[in-house]
Amino acid sequence: MVPSLFLAHGSPMLAIEDNEYTQFLASIGQNIKPKAIVIFTAHWESDITTISFTDEVYETIYDFYGFPDELYAIKYPAKGSKEIATMIKDRFPKQGIKVRMNMTRGLDHGSWTLLSRIYPKADIPVIQLSVNPYLPAEEQFKIGQSLRGLGEEEILVIGSGVTVHNLRAVKWEQTTPEPWAVEFDNWLIDKVQQMDLDSLFKWEHLAPHARLAVPRAEHFVPLFIAMGSGDSQTKAQVIYRGYEFGTLSYLCLQF
Template sequence: MISPIFLAHGSPMTAIEQSPYTKFLDAYGQTLHPKAIVIFTAHWESPVLTVTSTDDVYETIYDFGGFPPELYAVQYPARGSVSLAERLTRRFEAQGIDVRKDERRGLDHGSWTLLHRLFPAADIPVVQISVHPFLPPTQQLAIGEALRGLDAEDILIIGSGVTVHNLRMVDWDAVEPTEWAVQFDDWLIEQVQSWDTWKLDRYRELAPHAVRAVPREEHFVPLFLAMGSSTPDRKPEILHRSYQMGTLSYLSFSF
């Protein structure tokens, strides 16, 4: 059994920098021994749920600019899994969820920056899945529910995003988290740990500073996708919590 997780991928520098969060990732990865990885990434948006389907080595996609040259030198040569992609597709279809396959897409930085820290050998098959940021939380949870039970097969499900992600409000000189970002995460933790899906579905109305914390939903919805793939009888746990630049949250959960 390997629990589904939501991990903050934060800045692309997560792949190479040393910070409290990357130290956590390095250590946490050593405790995990998945047979395969399924990752929902905030950096692949699609109106139809899309699953990578290949047995080849993925291209490492550098979907960012203005970072140090050593970041662009990082390669993550993991392979995909056509057989797992087919299993996932059948599960989604069984739940009435429209789904298609993509045989060419590589791993974007929402995936490989985290996987590079967790599993540096790149020797575990990976299937990457897109997100539809404009579906409500209840529908995101339902997509995740289609994957329930895979954790019992030691297939690791990861939602890769960020809870507080407003790049216009970062403070480059901040050494402490901004209070409003903390208040939003505090509210989120309470609802996630109590599995209050009614409040989570209405987070934009009920959570303090929700619109400021989540100006656009693509980085937020992977939380619900990972959560949905678990079950309410398991109490979600905080894996890590820290902040960079005042407002960039590295809050991460295990479900």
């Protein structure tokens, strides 16, 4: 049995940095040994849930600019799995969720920067899925619910995003978090650990500083997907918490 995870992918620099957070990511790979990885990435948006469908090695997509050349030299040569992608696809219609397949897209940095630190050998099949940030939180949770039980088959579900993600509010030289960012995450942790879905589904109206923390929801919705896919009998755990540049959250949760 493997859990579902919400992991902060933060800055692309985590692929080449050595710090407390990258060491935490490495520890995940040492403790969780899945037979496949299903990852929802904030950097692949589509109106219909889209699933990568290939047995080949993925292209590594560098969907960022202005970073050191060293970062653009990294390759993460993981393969996909048509067999597992098909099995996943067949789960969604049971929840009334439309899906489509994509045979050409590579792994964007919402996937490979994390996975390169967790499973650096790139020897575990990866199935990448898109997100639709315009769906309400309840629908995001439902997408995750479609995959509930994959952990019993030793398949790791990851929601890759960030809880507090307002790049206009970052303070590049600041080493302590802004109080409003901490307050938002505190509220979120409390509601998640209580499984207070009524409040979570109304986060935009109830969470403190919601619009400041989440000006656009593409990085936030993977949280609801990961939560929906997790074991409903297991209490959510905070497995890492930290902040960068005053406001960028590295909150990670296990379900």
